[in-house]
Amino acid sequence: xxxxxxxxxxxxxxxxxxxxxxxxxxxxxxxxxxxxxxxxxxxxxxxxxxxxxxxxxxxxxxxxxxxxxxxxxxxxxxxxxxxxxxxx
Amino acid sequence: xxxxxxxxxxxxxxxxxxxxxxxxxxxxxxxxxxxxxxxxxxxxxxxxxxxxxxxxxxxxxxxxxxxxxxxxxxxxxxxxxxxxxxxxxxxxxxxxxxxxxxxxxxxxxxxxxxxxxxxxxxxxxxxxxxxxxxxxxxxxxxxxxxxxxxxxxxxxxxxxxxxxxxxxxxxxxxxxxxxxxxxxxxxxxxxxxxxxxxxxxxxxxxxxxxxxxxxxxxxxxxxxxxxxxxxxxxxxxxxxxxxxxxxxxxxxxxxxxxxxxxxxxx
Numbered sequence: 001x002x003x004x005x006x007x008x009x010x011x012x013x014x015x016x017x018x019x020x021x022x023x024x025x026x027x028x029x030x031x032x033x034x035x036x037x038x039x040x041x042x043x044x045x046x047x048x049x050x051x052x053x054x055x056x057x058x059x060x061x062x063x064x065x066x067x068x069x070x071x072x073x074x075x076x077x078x079x080x081x082x083x084x085x086x087x088x
Numbered sequence: 089x090x091x092x093x094x095x096x097x098x099x100x101x102x103x104x105x106x107x108x109x110x111x112x113x114x115x116x117x118x119x120x121x122x123x124x125x126x127x128x129x130x131x132x133x134x135x136x137x138x139x140x141x142x143x144x145x146x147x148x149x150x151x152x153x154x155x156x157x158x159x160x161x162x163x164x165x166x167x168x169x170x171x172x173x174x175x176x177x178x179x180x181x182x183x184x185x186x187x188x189x190x191x192x193x194x195x196x197x198x199x200x201x202x203x204x205x206x207x208x209x210x211x212x213x214x215x216x217x218x219x220x221x222x223x224x225x226x227x228x229x230x231x232x233x234x235x236x237x238x239x240x241x242x243x244x245x246x247x248x249x250x251x252x253x254x255x256x257x258x259x260x261x262x263x264x265x266x267x268x269x270x271x272x273x274x275x276x277x278x279x280x281x282x283x284x285x286x287x288x289x290x291x292x293x294x295x296x297x298x299x300x301x302x303x304x305x306x307x308x309x310x311x312x313x314x315x316x317x318x319x320x321x322x323x324x325x326x327x328x329x330x331x332x333x334x335x336x337x338x339x340x341x342x343x344x345x346x347x348x349x350x351x352x353x354x
Contacts, residue, residue, distance in 0.1 A: 015301035022303065026141045030178055 031072045039063060046076065055081040090121070090198040093205050093325075094223035098239030100210030102231045103260040106296065106306075108207040109137040110315070111227075113305035114322030116171035120202040123162070125174045125193075127219035128209035129184055132176035139166055139303020140173055149177040152189040158196065167308060172201075182214045187221035194222025212246060220247065226255040227287060232262060232273045241282055256287035258321065263292045264335045288321035290314050291335050 043063045050056055057079040064075055095108045105128075112124045126134040129149060135141045146161035151174065158174060165171035174197075177184060190206075197204045208219035220226065226247050230240040240257070247255050259278060266272035279286055293314035299306040306315040307322065313333075320330045 015298040018303075019301035022136070022139075022141065022301075026136065 046078075050078065052084070054083050057081055090200075090202045090204060091225060092194045092198055092223045093203065093225045093227060094208055094220045095205060095227045095229060096208035096216060096219060096243055097210065097229045097236070098212060098243040099230075099236045102229050102236050103258075103290070104210075104229050105133050105137055105207050106300070107227070107229050107258060107260070107290075107318075108134060108205050110305045110307040110318040111322055111325065112171055112203075112205050113138075113165070113167060114307045114318055115203050115205075115325065116165070116168040117308070118322065118326065119170065120326075121170045121200070122168075122203045122205065123172045123174060123197050123201040125197070125204060125206045126176040127185075127190070127206050127215065129176045129215065129218075130178065130181045131209065132178050134173060134207050135163075135175050136303065137300055137305065138173055140175075141303075144175045147175045147177040148193075149180050149184045152185040152193055158193065167304070182209065182218065185218050187214075187217050190218045190221040192222075212242065216243075216246075220250065220252070223252070225253050227258055228255045228282075228284070229258045229260055230278070230282075231260050232267075232278060237273070237278060237281060244282060244284055255284055257282060257284050258287050259289045261292045262289050262335060287324055288317055289332060289335060290317040290321075 043061070046063060047056065047058050047061075061078040062076070063078075095104050095111075097104050105126075108124055112122050116122045124134060124138075125148065126132050127148065128134075132147075135144060140163050143163045146156045148161070150156045151158045151161050161174055162172040163175065165173065194204055194206070204222075206219050206223055209215035228240050228243055230236045244255055257279070259275060262275070263272055267274045275286070275289060291313050293306070293312055295309065295312040296306050296314050299309050299312060299315075305318075306312040307318040309315045316333055320333055323330045
């Protein structure tokens with residue numbers, strides 16, 4: 001009964017709200033647990049594929065995971081030196 | 089010298105982790121020193137059920153591989169000074185630990201704790217093999233569904249082949265109203281099919297969702313019917329004779345009305 005009164009007067013936040021907040025925090029953590037080794041492998045694969053189409057600056061390129069408001073995003077900044085001529 | 093008990097099921101989603109959290113808190117509430125081991129590497133959840141998800145630094149993989157002492161990885165529960173969690177790793181997989189490492193770890197843990205409860209992952213592959221490796225006893229969790237019972241039976245057979253002690257059964261999410269209508273397998277039907285000893289029956293209870301949301305085991309919630317069932321199971325595990333709770337009042341008209349108005353046994 002006390003629980004009910006507490007709920008009516010809004011003293012205790014609904015458990016679903018608590019769950020959502022806890023889940024959001026734990027997921028940010030889980031998602032960011034991408035290891036440096038994993039990103040390095042991804043970066044090498046990106047270089048290999050993109051190099052077939054463009055001459056890129058692999059020294060200054062940057063690949064990382066970031067957190068936007070709704071989801072994790074893979075953000076890659078890859079300076080292009082020149083676009084290769086690809087056979088039509 | 090404590091005992092090591094594995095909580096397993098074969099099928100996923102039947103309540104292994106909920107059972108582990110509640111029996112751990114139950115045993116701790118009686119003053120026993122308890123260690124919960126989350127053996128579900130890669131899909132850890134026991135930390136969430138105990139509300140400890142933000143406190144993890146080291147994990148089972150670190151300990152099993154000797155990167156750190158187990159004491160460094162243990163997280164003390166919020167409710168009890170004598171209840172600890174050894175969390176699973178989240179970024180590795182089941183092969184990051186071997187059964188012989190688990191056996192050594194359990195051997196070490198039971199020097200320190202009265203009860204070591206190992207939360208097994210679903211399945212019967214390496215994760216399961218790891219979870220059962222160091223355990224002398226097993227609790228099998230099932231729901232009154234065909235698929236869960238079939239998988240439970242498979243696990244009973246595997247444990248038998250490993251020459252473990254006779255496993256004990258917890259029937260979870262039981263709905264007496266459906267059994268009365270003849271639409272759900274009754275307790276006796278399930279015991280007859282599986283031919284193992286009953287440790288307890290946990291009725292379906294919405295309150296479990298609420299306590300889980302808050303990261304507090306239902307066994308500590310006096311108004312929760314599932315909590316009452318877990319309190320009884322805890323005492324049976326400690327060797328007491330406790331009769332099955334009255335499961336029948338969950339969906340009678342009177343208790344439904346009471347519930348609407350917020351009174352009554354919840």
